[in-house]
Amino acid sequence: MKVFVVGLNHKTADVDVREKLAFNGSKLEEGLMRFRKLPEVQEAMILSTCNRVELYANVSDTIKAIESIKTFLSEFHNINKRSLDNALYIHDDVNAVRHIFRVASSLDSMVIGEPQILGQLKDAFELALEKKTTSIVLNKLMKKAISVAKRVRTETRIAENAVSISFAVVELAKKIFTDLSKRVFMLLGAGEMAELAARHLISNSVKEVVVSNRTYERACELAKEFNGKPVRFDEFINEMGSADIIICSTGASDYILKKSQMQKVMKDRKQRQVFIIDISVPRNIDPEINDLDNVYLYNIDDLQGVVDENIFERQKEAEKAEKIIEEEVETYLKWQSSLDSVPTIVALREKAEEIKREELDKLLNKIPWIGEKDKEAIEYMATAIINKLIHPPTMALKEDNEDKDVMIDIIRKLYGINGHEAEKK
Amino acid sequence: MGVMLFELALTFYFAATIVSVIELFKGTKITSRIILMLAGTGFAIHTISIIYRYVTAGHIPITNAHEATSFFSWCIVLIFFILQFRYRVTLLSSFIMPVVFVLMLSSSMLPREIKPLSPVLQSYWLGIHTILAFLGNAAFALAFGIGSMYLVQEHYVKSKQLGGLFERLPSLQTLDEINYRLITFGFPMLTFAIITGALWAESAWGSYWNWDPREVWSLMTWFIYAIILHARLAAGWRGRRAALLSILGFLTILIAFFGIKLLRKGLHVFL
Numbered sequence: 001m002k003v004f005v006v007g008l009n010h011k012t013a014d015v016d017v018r019e020k021l022a023f024n025g026s027k028l029e030e031g032l033m034r035f036r037k038l039p040e041v042q043e044a045m046i047l048s049t050c051n052r053v054e055l056y057a058n059v060s061d062t063i064k065a066i067e068s069i070k071t072f073l074s075e076f077h078n079i080n081k082r083s084l085d086n087a088l089y090i091h092d093d094v095n096a097v098r099h100i101f102r103v104a105s106s107l108d109s110m111v112i113g114e115p116q117i118l119g120q121l122k123d124a125f126e127l128a129l130e131k132k133t134t135s136i137v138l139n140k141l142m143k144k145a146i147s148v149a150k151r152v153r154t155e156t157r158i159a160e161n162a163v164s165i166s167f168a169v170v171e172l173a174k175k176i177f178t179d180l181s182k183r184v185f186m187l188l189g190a191g192e193m194a195e196l197a198a199r200h201l202i203s204n205s206v207k208e209v210v211v212s213n214r215t216y217e218r219a220c221e222l223a224k225e226f227n228g229k230p231v232r233f234d235e236f237i238n239e240m241g242s243a244d245i246i247i248c249s250t251g252a253s254d255y256i257l258k259k260s261q262m263q264k265v266m267k268d269r270k271q272r273q274v275f276i277i278d279i280s281v282p283r284n285i286d287p288e289i290n291d292l293d294n295v296y297l298y299n300i301d302d303l304q305g306v307v308d309e310n311i312f313e314r315q316k317e318a319e320k321a322e323k324i325i326e327e328e329v330e331t332y333l334k335w336q337s338s339l340d341s342v343p344t345i346v347a348l349r350e351k352a353e354e355i356k357r358e359e360l361d362k363l364l365n366k367i368p369w370i371g372e373k374d375k376e377a378i379e380y381m382a383t384a385i386i387n388k389l390i391h392p393p394t395m396a397l398k399e400d401n402e403d404k405d406v407m408i409d410i411i412r413k414l415y416g417i418n419g420h421e422a423e424k425k
Numbered sequence: 426m427g428v429m430l431f432e433l434a435l436t437f438y439f440a441a442t443i444v445s446v447i448e449l450f451k452g453t454k455i456t457s458r459i460i461l462m463l464a465g466t467g468f469a470i471h472t473i474s475i476i477y478r479y480v481t482a483g484h485i486p487i488t489n490a491h492e493a494t495s496f497f498s499w500c501i502v503l504i505f506f507i508l509q510f511r512y513r514v515t516l517l518s519s520f521i522m523p524v525v526f527v528l529m530l531s532s533s534m535l536p537r538e539i540k541p542l543s544p545v546l547q548s549y550w551l552g553i554h555t556i557l558a559f560l561g562n563a564a565f566a567l568a569f570g571i572g573s574m575y576l577v578q579e580h581y582v583k584s585k586q587l588g589g590l591f592e593r594l595p596s597l598q599t600l601d602e603i604n605y606r607l608i609t610f611g612f613p614m615l616t617f618a619i620i621t622g623a624l625w626a627e628s629a630w631g632s633y634w635n636w637d638p639r640e641v642w643s644l645m646t647w648f649i650y651a652i653i654l655h656a657r658l659a660a661g662w663r664g665r666r667a668a669l670l671s672i673l674g675f676l677t678i679l680i681a682f683f684g685i686k687l688l689r690k691g692l693h694v695f696l
Contacts, residue, residue: 160592175582175591178598270661273597290583294664302585309587 002062003141005096006069006088007047007054010110013087021077021087023048029131031076036133038072040065043138045128047103049120051110056100058137058405062092097141097332101325104145105152106159113158113314118149136406140335148328155324158317161310165193166200168306169277169298173201173245176275176296186210186243188236189250190222193300194279198247202226210243212236214250237261241268249279255286262289277303341397344408347417348393352386427481428537430474431495435529437467438498442526445518452516452593460518461509468502475499482539487555488546494532496555497682498525500563504607508567512603515593520570531683550625554618558643561614562678565650568607569675572668575600579665601664604671605657612650619643642681649674 008021023031023046035055036044043058055073059065070088074081091099102108106117125142128134134142153159162168170180177183185206187198190213202209209228213219216232223230231239237257240246250256266274276297278285283299290297298306360382364375393411397404411417441463448456475496478486486492505521508514574594581591594600622640623633634640653670656662662670 172582172587174596175578175594176597178596178602267661271663272661273601273664293666296582298585305585306587 002059002092003096003100003137004057004059004062004065004093005054005091005099006057006066006073007052008087008089009052009054009108012089017083017087018050018053020079021053021073021084022050023053028127032127032131032133034076035069035072036131038065038068040068043135044133045124045138045142047121047124049117052103052108054103056096056138056141058135066090094329094333098325098329100141100145101148101328102322104149105321105325106149107152107318107321107325111163112311112318113160113163115159118146121149122146136409137336141332144328144332148325151328152321152324156317156320158314158321160317161313163307163310163314165279165300165303165307166197168303168310169197169247170201170204172296172298172306173275176273177244180245181205182207183244184208184210184242186212186236186239186246187222187226187228188212188246188248188256189214189252189280189284190218191249191279194247194249195222197277197279198226201245201247206245210239212239237265240265240274244273245275245277247277247279248284250284252280252284253282255284257285257289259286259288259292262286262292262295266292266295279303341404341408344412344417345394345397348390348397348411348415351415351417352390356382356386427474427477430470430477431533431537434467434471434474435526435533437463437470438502438522438526438529441467441518442522445522448516449519449590457515457518460522464502464518464522465506468499468506471495471499471502478539482542484542484547485552485555487551487559488542489536489540491532491535491537493555493559494528494535497559497563497566498528498532500559501525501528501566504560504563504567508603512595512599514571514574514595514599514603516574516590517570520573521567524566524570545629548625548628550621550628554621554625557614557621558618561611561618562682564607564611564614565646565671565675565678568604568611568671571600571604571607572671575604575668576665576672579668597664601667604667605663608650608653608671612647612654615643615647615650619647638685639681642677642685646674646677646681649677 008018010018013021028046028048032044032046035041035046035057038044040059040061041057042060043056045056047054047056055069057065057069070081070084073079074084099108104118104121106113106115109117121142125134125146128138128142162171173180173183180201183206185198185201185208187194187209209223209226210231211219211223211226211228212231212233212235213222214233216230219230219233222228248256271294273294273296276285276289276295278297278299281300285297285299287297287299289295360379363378364370393415396407397411441460444456444460444463448460475486478492482488487496501521502525505517505525508517575597577590578594578597578600581587581589581594582597619640622643626635627633649670653662653667653674656670657667
């Protein structure tokens with residue numbers, strides 16, 4: 001009985017390999033069923049996302065299982081088995097457990113701390129539950145992985161800071177303004193990144209959108225798309241009095257907004273805070289504007305600086321997360337070792353002996369007048385009863401059977417032997 | 426009993442201050458809750474101690490420096506809690522509890538015995554004038570705390586170094602708005618305090634205005650806050666400048682309060 005992971009991710013395989021091996025849509029269900037039916041595989045689950053494809057299994061024979069899983073993958077996806085060798089990683093036992101915990105906690109992700117992976121893992125697990133391809137070991141492992149991920153999320157700040165330009169813009173805007181839904185947003189020009197940031201900001205709901213562009217038609221187009229108001233380019237400064245957040249990305253080769261102009265704008269808006277994001281290169285807005293009170297001007301490098309700092313922060317948090325994972329791997333292993341049959345047999349016997357002892361003592365106290373021989377007879381009978389009662393479960397535990405884990409778990413539950421006891425003994 | 430209650434309140438405020446300082450470095454939801462519990466307990470005990478003293482003395486216990494400082498702290502904590510419930514300003518306690526603790530500590534070091542009320546103070550103006558004055562000044566104390574928070578947060582945003590407290594401090598606009606609200610609350614209080622003071626002075630000393638140092642400083646304070654409000658409404662002095670001015674204003678109040686006490690001159694000797 002071994003937990004086992006075969007997979008590939010963005011670090012080991014390029015996108016063209018990943019997309020070939022992905023289990024998309026209905027392929028996932030079919031793949032999962034076939035994977036489960038491989039002779040060495042007792043439990044199976046497949047996680048397939050755009051950055052990784054991983055097959056989790058509980059197998060009886062690791063070496064045989066590797067071969068048959070590889071064959072399965074190459075047949076199922078119709079690719080050369082050899083070409084898989086470089087892309088695939090294989091973890092078994094402790095390493096598999098650790099790997100799964102790290103994946104769930106988003107430590108193995110391309111963007112550390114990104115939150116989607118946990119949802120994807122939950123979906124994969126749910127499908128496995130629905131198709132009944134997993135059982136006690138993988139079920140326990142997945143539940144544990146989900147709770148570890150939650151623990152990492154609450155005990156570290158791994159998912160807290162923005163790690164993309166668009167997110168950084170929104171994060172900053174929220175620290176300048178109380179309520180974005182009461183703020184007016186202005187988009188000046190339209191570069192790809194500006195549009196992306198604009199979209200992200202608008203999806204966080206702003207009160208009003210104003211769009212200005214050198215070509216008025218383009219402004220109208222974008223305004224229509226964002227449900228906003230188009231403004232002619234030579235009039236944008238007049239509109240700035242009411243705009244609280246401005247993203248600027250025009251192709252201009254010089255500053256389109258100078259300090260003196262901004263001073264006037266600030267007077268118009270009674271010095272209310274304004275957040276200006278200049279993503280154009282070369283810069284379109286005089287950097288000295290940042291020296292004005294209540295004006296916060298960020299250019300592309302400033303934003304990149306924020307993002308880099310946040311990524312660095314996340315890496316520091318990731319170190320804390322790794323410690324949590326080591327702890328959790330250990331508790332999981334303890335549980336797993338309690339599934340071993342020998343301690344369970346011992347515990348079962350001790351439990352029976354304990355019951356026998358108690359009941360004998362009670363009885364013999366009530367009938368103190370009986371003789372030594374009668375006592376022996378009674379004791380003999382009690383021993384015979386418990387032996388007969390625990391014989392079948394003991395035999396079942398000793399048998400080397402595929403469902404052994406399940407059996408051990410059931411017997412422990414039925415006889416009220418908890419993991420710790422079994423382990424101590 | 427009264428002494429014991431006061432010391433107990435002081436102890437709770439001290440504990441709240443310690444946790445508030447810890448929260449600056451390592452804050453969680455739990456630390457914020459602990460602070461509110463400690464400060465809340467301190468506040469409840471403090472309230473009882475003031476009532477107890479009122480009953481024992483038979484008059485409003487704001488008649489000497491010990492009582493005044495203690496009542497001032499009480500007003501600050503009161504407004505602190507109102508702000509907490511209204512805006513949930515994270516980290517506010519870290520900026521306010523130390524002020525409360527220092528005030529309470531200085532109060533504890535001032536003479537505490539209850540003396541018979543001097544004839545001048547035996548007036549219904551005592552309650553009205555002092556409560557207005559201290560509520561107003563307490564609002565300014567909170568504006569000082571909020572203003573400091575504004576400067577810290579604005580430093581992060583302006584310098585583009587988003588470390589430290591950036592994430593946990595409220596937004597600039599929120600802080601600015603609270604600052605404004607506090608001053609618009611405190612200013613009329615101070616105005617009425619000065620007016621009631623003048624009326625009282627007239628009935629006690631026969632003249633509305635005596636150029637007593639406390640009167641002068643209060644007037645200066647009044648002018649500072651009048652300027653803050655005027656500059657904001659007319660010239661749009663908000664944000665950083667408003668924060669700076671509210672810090673300056675409160676420092677003026679502190680000088681007025683303790684500086685004049687040290688001078689021990691003028692007609693306001695009892696305070």
